[in-house]
Every structure is written in structure tokens, then in C-alpha cells.
Amino acid sequence: MTIDDIKEILGAKMVVGDEWKDREVHTACGADMMSDVLAFMKDRSVLMTGLCNLQVIRTCEMMDIICIVFVRGKLPDDAMIEMAQEKEIAILSTGHRMFSACGLLYEKGLRGGTSYRE
Amino acid sequence: MSDTITMTYEVPADDFTRAGEASSKVKSKLKKMGVNPDIIRKVSIAMYEGEINMVIHATGGRINVIISAEEIEMVLKDHGPGIEDIELAMQAGYSTAPENIRSLGFGAGMGLPNMKKYSDEFLIESTVGVGTTVTMRVKMDE
Numbered sequence: 457m458t459i460d461d462i463k464e465i466l467g468a469k470m471v472v473g474d475e476w477k478d479r480e481v482h483t484a485c486g487a488d489m490m491s492d493v494l495a496f497m498k499d500r501s502v503l504m505t506g507l508c509n510l511q512v513i514r515t516c517e518m519m520d521i522i523c524i525v526f527v528r529g530k531l532p533d534d535a536m537i538e539m540a541q542e543k544e545i546a547i548l549s550t551g552h553r554m555f556s557a558c559g560l561l562y563e564k565g566l567r568g569g570t571s572y573r574e
Numbered sequence: 575m576s577d578t579i580t581m582t583y584e585v586p587a588d589d590f591t592r593a594g595e596a597s598s599k600v601k602s603k604l605k606k607m608g609v610n611p612d613i614i615r616k617v618s619i620a621m622y623e624g625e626i627n628m629v630i631h632a633t634g635g636r637i638n639v640i641i642s643a644e645e646i647e648m649v650l651k652d653h654g655p656g657i658e659d660i661e662l663a664m665q666a667g668y669s670t671a672p673e674n675i676r677s678l679g680f681g682a683g684m685g686l687p688n689m690k691k692y693s694d695e696f697l698i699e700s701t702v703g704v705g706t707t708v709t710m711r712v713k714m715d716e
Contacts, residue, residue: 489676491684494619495691497612507679511626514594515679518601518618520611535591 457481457566459523459546462502465560466550468525472537473546479522483569486558490515498569504557508532513539522546527554579603579641585625585652587634590678596637597622604641609714617646617712620692623685624650624708630675631655632706645694648710656702664690664698 460477463470470477479500486504487493493503493515502523503516508530516524517539523546526532531549532540540547550557581603583596601618621637628635632654640647657663663670664686671681690696693710700706 488679489682489684490679491623491682491688494623494688495684497615509678510591511594511679514598514622517598518594518615518622520615 457561457564459502459548461564462523462525462561462566463548465564466525466548466552466557468548468550471532471547471549472540473523473544476522476544476546479546481523481566484558484561484566485568486554488554493519493521496569501569502561502566504554504561506530506554508536510536510539512536513543513545516545517543523548525550525557527552527557581639581641583637583639585628585634585637588629590629593626593629594622595625597625600639604646607641613646613712613714616692617648620689620710620712621648621650623688624648624710626680627685628652628654630671630680635705644714646712646714648693648708648712650708650710651705652707653705656704656706657698657700658702660698660700 458478458480481502482500483498484502488505488507490511501521503521504525504527506527508526513536525548527550529551532547586592597618604614632652635652638649662668666687667683669681669683675681694713695711697709
């Protein structure tokens, strides 16, 4: 599944990363607590979150997460957009709530990652 | 990569937006050096959690990173309140972070467990009223 596919499935707005929209996403996770995100190693992952601050971008940078979907129509501020551009992390914003957004992607075949050392 | 590289970072107090800057710089450095991405991720996550802890609990501190051919060593030293019961603090889910930190996405009680999980060697020393020092090592060959 590509970033562009996710955009289509979720009826999302592409905020950052139109130039990376053909990148492949392998796994997904949904969380509002960044330490929960950091507890699982992921590979070319997309993060769905209702949290909208600079540390979301930082967390994704550390995890090599390639795409963030903000749920419930949340939009990043300028500092977040700037950091995401610099770190090459695509940002989407969807009107769906967390549960629905995760469900829609799961239905289309996207799955969660595995825990590190599990 | 026979030389040893040392980097020192000051983690600013009470500035949540800047937390992670040091980890980001170390990550960039390791990338440029061509280190295995899995190892870079382990170092980045462990150090980032440590940086966040320093901002939340200890009004900042200092991080020393030493990169050698064998390993990456991170020493995080703060002069915060110290940890009374380290065993309890190491339990997943235990947190003393204030509610406003939880609303920022941290304080889930996963910081120290994550730091331990992603490092090959993990050492924590703390004295109440003096501060805390965390030493983490990630091996290059794992």
C-alpha cells in the first residue's frame, strides 16, 4: 500500500509529502501515547494519531516512520510541517476518528507491526 | 571507523518542544557514518526517551555520546530530584509524570523500560536530591 493509497482510502488531505506519495507503507499503528509508539519496532510504517504536537514528528523521526495520519481533522502547525519536510515524513489529515481510520486500512490489507524482541 | 567520536549535548530545562534535538543530531551523525539502520533506531529511541525524561523530571541535563568501532555509549546525567525506588520506576506503566505531560503524549510509564529494551547494556544510578545518571550502550555488531 502506498501513501497515496492511504490518502484515497481515508479521504484524507495531503498536508506534507506529495512528492513521496508513491512510497510503500508496510505496517501501521494507532496511538496517542508516543511512548507506546516507541515500544514497537516498525518497518516503513504509518502512524495514526489524535495527538498533534512537535513530539509526534520527533517520535516518527526516531522510529523511521514515513507517514503520519492525523485523525478527527487535526492539522499540524507550521513548525511541525517544517520538521516533517526536513525529515521526509508525509503528513495526512483525515476527518475519520481513530477506530474508523484504522479499520478502513485494515480492511484493505494493512497490518500492525511486531514488537521488538517479541 | 577506528577513531572514537565524542559528542556532548546540553538538554534545556522545561522546553518540551526542543526535547529530541540531541537525539536527532546523533541520529544524523550515525546515518552519515553508514551505521546499520536497526542499530541507529535503537540508539535514537533509547536516547530520545532519556531526553524526554530529562525535560519532564529533571529540568534538563547533559548527554555524552561516545561512538567507537564496537559500540555507542550514551551517558545521560541530570541534577534533578533523583529516583527513590528505581525498581518501581523501571516497571512498565509506572509513572510520576504530571497530567499535562500525558496530554502531550508522554508519561505512560514506558520511558525507562523502553530505554532498557533498546540498549544492550543499561545502568541507572540515582540519589534522591542529587540527580540521576543513566548509561546505555548499544553494540555495533548485533
